[in-house]
Amino acid sequence: MNTNNSRRNFLKTTALATLAAVNIPEIVSAAYKPAKLKKIALSNEDIILFQGDSITDMHRKRSDNDANSPAALGTSYPFLASAEMLYRYPEKKLSCYNKGVSGNKVYQLAERWQTDCLDLKPTVLSILVGVNDFWHTLVNGYTGTIKTYRDDYKALLDRTKQALPDVKLIIGEPYAVIGVKAVDDKWYPTFNEYRQAAREIADNFGAAFIPYQEVYDKAQKSAPGAYWTADGVHPTLAGAQLMAEAWLQTVKG
Amino acid sequence: MNTNNSRRNFLKTTALATLAAVNIPEIVSAAYKPAKLKKIALSNEDIILFQGDSITDMHRKRSDNDANSPAALGTSYPFLASAEMLYRYPEKKLSCYNKGVSGNKVYQLAERWQTDCLDLKPTVLSILVGVNDFWHTLVNGYTGTIKTYRDDYKALLDRTKQALPDVKLIIGEPYAVIGVKAVDDKWYPTFNEYRQAAREIADNFGAAFIPYQEVYDKAQKSAPGAYWTADGVHPTLAGAQLMAEAWLQTVKG
Numbered sequence: 001m002n003t004n005n006s007r008r009n010f011l012k013t014t015a016l017a018t019l020a021a022v023n024i025p026e027i028v029s030a031a032y033k034p035a036k037l038k039k040i041a042l043s044n045e046d047i048i049l050f051q052g053d054s055i056t057d058m059h060r061k062r063s064d065n066d067a068n069s070p071a072a073l074g075t076s077y078p079f080l081a082s083a084e085m086l087y088r089y090p091e092k093k094l095s096c097y098n099k100g101v102s103g104n105k106v107y108q109l110a111e112r113w114q115t116d117c118l119d120l121k122p123t124v125l126s127i128l129v130g131v132n133d134f135w136h137t138l139v140n141g142y143t144g145t146i147k148t149y150r151d152d153y154k155a156l157l158d159r160t161k162q163a164l165p166d167v168k169l170i171i172g173e174p175y176a177v178i179g180v181k182a183v184d185d186k187w188y189p190t191f192n193e194y195r196q197a198a199r200e201i202a203d204n205f206g207a208a209f210i211p212y213q214e215v216y217d218k219a220q221k222s223a224p225g226a227y228w229t230a231d232g233v234h235p236t237l238a239g240a241q242l243m244a245e246a247w248l249q250t251v252k253g
Numbered sequence: 254m255n256t257n258n259s260r261r262n263f264l265k266t267t268a269l270a271t272l273a274a275v276n277i278p279e280i281v282s283a284a285y286k287p288a289k290l291k292k293i294a295l296s297n298e299d300i301i302l303f304q305g306d307s308i309t310d311m312h313r314k315r316s317d318n319d320a321n322s323p324a325a326l327g328t329s330y331p332f333l334a335s336a337e338m339l340y341r342y343p344e345k346k347l348s349c350y351n352k353g354v355s356g357n358k359v360y361q362l363a364e365r366w367q368t369d370c371l372d373l374k375p376t377v378l379s380i381l382v383g384v385n386d387f388w389h390t391l392v393n394g395y396t397g398t399i400k401t402y403r404d405d406y407k408a409l410l411d412r413t414k415q416a417l418p419d420v421k422l423i424i425g426e427p428y429a430v431i432g433v434k435a436v437d438d439k440w441y442p443t444f445n446e447y448r449q450a451a452r453e454i455a456d457n458f459g460a461a462f463i464p465y466q467e468v469y470d471k472a473q474k475s476a477p478g479a480y481w482t483a484d485g486v487h488p489t490l491a492g493a494q495l496m497a498e499a500w501l502q503t504v505k506g
Contacts, residue, residue, distance in 0.1 A: 059324065068490050071312065075323035075332070079490075083333055087494035090476035096490075223343035237321050237332075237349075241340035 038208040039252045040124060040168045042089060048096045049122035050078035051109060052129050052172070055234060055243075056100025067095035074098050076235055078126075080244035089253050097122070105133040105144065106152035113156065118163045125160065125167050126247065128212075129153070130174030130194045131233055138186060146193045150201070157205050169207035170250050173198050175216050176232055177225040183232030208250040215246045291461040292505045293377060293421045295342060301349045302375035303331035304362060305382050305425070308487060308496075309353025320348035327351050329488060331379075333497035342506050350375070358386040358397065359405035366409065371416045378413065378420050379500065381465075382406070383427030383447045384486055391439060399446045406450070410458050422460035423503050426451050428469050429485055430478040436485030461503040468499045 047067075050056050060074030068086060073079040073096065082096035099116040101108070106129055109117075117125065133149040136142035144152075160167060174194050176183040195213055202209035219228050219242055228239035235243055300320075303309050313327035321339060326332040326349065335349035352369040354361070359382055362370075370378065386402040389395035397405075413420060427447050429436040448466055455462035472481050472495050481492035488496055 070328035070490050070493070073490070075328075079328075080333065080336055083490050083494040083497075086489075086491035087498065090472070090480055090491060219343070227343055236339075237323050237326070237336050238339035238343060240323070241336040244336075245340065 038206075038250070040170060040208050040250055042085070042092060042094065042251050042253055043123065044091075045093050045095070046123045047121060048082070048085070048094060048124040049117060049120055049126065050081075050096070050098040050100060051117060051125065051127045052100040053104040053132050054100070054102035055131070056098060056128055057102045058100070058234075058240070060098050060100065065097075067097060072098060074100070075237075076240040077243035077247055080241055081247045084244065084248055085251070092253070100128075103132060104129060105136065105142070106130075106149055106156060107144070110152060110156050110159075113159065117160065121164065122167060123164075124170065124251075125164075126170040126172065128172030128174070128210075130198055131176060134174070134187070134191050134194050135182070135233070146190070146197060149194055150197045153197070153201050154204075157201065161205070169202075169205055170210065170247070171198055171202035171205075171207040172210040172247075173212045173214075175212040177216055177220070177229050178232070180225040180229055180232035210246050210250055212243065212246060215242060291459075291503070293423060293461050293503055295338070295345060295347065295504050295506055296376065297344075298346050298348070299376045299421075300374060301335070301338070301347060301377040302370060302373055302379065303334075303349070303351040303353060304370060304378065304380045305353040306357040306385050307353070307355035308384070309351060309381055310355045311353070311487075311493070313351050313353065318350075320350060325351060327353070328490075329493040330496035330500055333494055334500045337497065337501055338504070345506070353381075356385060357382060358389065358395070359383075359402055359409060360397070363405060363409050363412075366412065370413065374417065375420060376417075377423065377504075378417075379423040379425065381425030381427070381463075383451055384429060387427070387440070387444050387447050388435070388486070399443070399450060402447055403450045403454070406454050407457075410454065414458070422455075422458055423463065423500070424451055424455035424458075424460040425463040425500075426465045426467075428465040430469055430473070430482050431485070433478040433482055433485035463499050463503055465496065465499060468495060 055076065056074070056078055058074040058076035061071040064072035066072055068082065070079065073082055078096070078098040078100070085094055085096065097120060101112070109129060130149060133144055137144065157169070176187055176191060178184065178187065199209060216225070216228060225232070227236065228242060229235050308329065309327070309331055311327040311329035314324040317325035319325055321335065323332065326335055331349070331351040331353070338347055338349065350373060354365070362382060383402060386397055390397065410422070429440055429444060431437065431440065452462055469478070469481060476491070478485070480489065481495055482488050
């Protein structure tokens with residue numbers, strides 16, 4: 001009986017999750033006209049830097065600072081997207097780096113930005129940040145708001161553009177998969193504001209935008225959310241490839 | 254002057270390497286009619302096991318025995334091919350494992366075969382082994398011959414087929430990139446015998462065969478050998494993706 005109840009609850013949760021998955025993007029696109037899907041043209045000897053939180057970090061070897069080093073790229077979408085680019089464009093002599101750090105919010109990117117971004121002089125800069133800016137308000141008393149996120153993010157990009165005026169920007173949408181472990185109703189509707197802010201900022205700064213929420217929502221038509229993310233936020237290996245494919249959509253040779 | 258000489262030598266080596274790269278496959282195909290390019294059909298809940306030496310191992314976390322775990326899959330073609338399969342075929346519920354061990358020759362696979370292969374009951378078994386069976390005769394006094402390689406490999410596969418009669422086999426061709434670091438003229442023509450033996454064994458056991466030598470030879474038309482392999486044997490990240498793409502050619506959904 002207990003098992004049946006659990007199963008019923010699971011089905012109910014899944015049904016709600018599916019509804020949410022279908023509806024949330026519609027709400028967003030009604031509220032905000034999205035930026036056109038922009039593509040970044042890769043140039044010879046581009047220096048590609050992946051920045052963000054744990055979703056980007058994913059066990060990268062911090063002591064390894066070599067370009068295109070498998071260990072330094074971690075085990076998530078930066079590794080997979082870099083491998084594919086290096087394979088597709090051997091003549092371009094690309095250099096790929098990952099400097100994501102677990103737990104980071106925007107202000108923590110700012111604290112290490114000189115060393116972990118500007119000094120590397122990236123020509124292509126990919127940033128995915130925002131889930132902790134919201135999540136940590138629920139779990140560890142972080143008091144930043146959507147305004148903090150928006151203001152900090154804009155300041156970070158203004159500073160980046162001043163130092164690297166020609167940098168090609170790629171901004172990922174913060175995403176979450178409702179019904180999987182850490183992500184429940186308490187996230188909504190507030191978390192959607194972070195998604196929308198990232199989209200607006202991408203538009204304002206002429207960045208290519210990766211609609212990760214839509215990517216994860218669509219993926220759930222072929223397998224449950226837990227197939228793509230173990231806790232609602234961090235990708236499984238399947239989810240990492242899903243994200244890499246979406247990331248690669250933003251670049252062309 | 255010294256620099257010019259080095260450059261001349263480099264060009265000479267490169268020219269030789271290119272000649273070798275073009276000619277070796279022709280020699281092989283003249284000597285031995287290759288197996289048709291066979292494809293393995295993936296089934297629901299397939300258990301896919303990658304076996305081999307350091308080229309397969311590539312820093313996998315030995316203590317992690319979970320299926321589809323990024324850390325357990327290492328940083329080479331098993332990780333990349335697994336990510337792609339999990340992404341492409343979510344409905345199949347595939348389980349991917351890597352049990353490659355650095356330095357292994359065929360007899361060393363045999364020593365750990367019960368635990369690291371048969372007990373896992375793979376339904377798809379991919380093996381890449383042979384470079385150490387030859388290389389170690391040059392560098393550390395290993396006395397095995399091409400006959401040892403061939404006999405040990407056949408015995409290993411007979412044993413595998415007895416325990417797992419329905420296992421779908423994928424056999425990779427041992428390869429080397431002449432002119433890059435560890436690989437020089439001393440490897441030839443003997444090393445070619447190992448390549449040919451693997452191809453014949455794949456044919457005898459109805460395995461799908463991955464012609465890695467041809468893959469690396471072709472890749473050198475777009476970038477030098479050192480772009481794909483740092484030492485002539487172990488893939489760079491670009492080389493790992495190159496191998497994963499070739500590996501994926503042998504499976505269909």
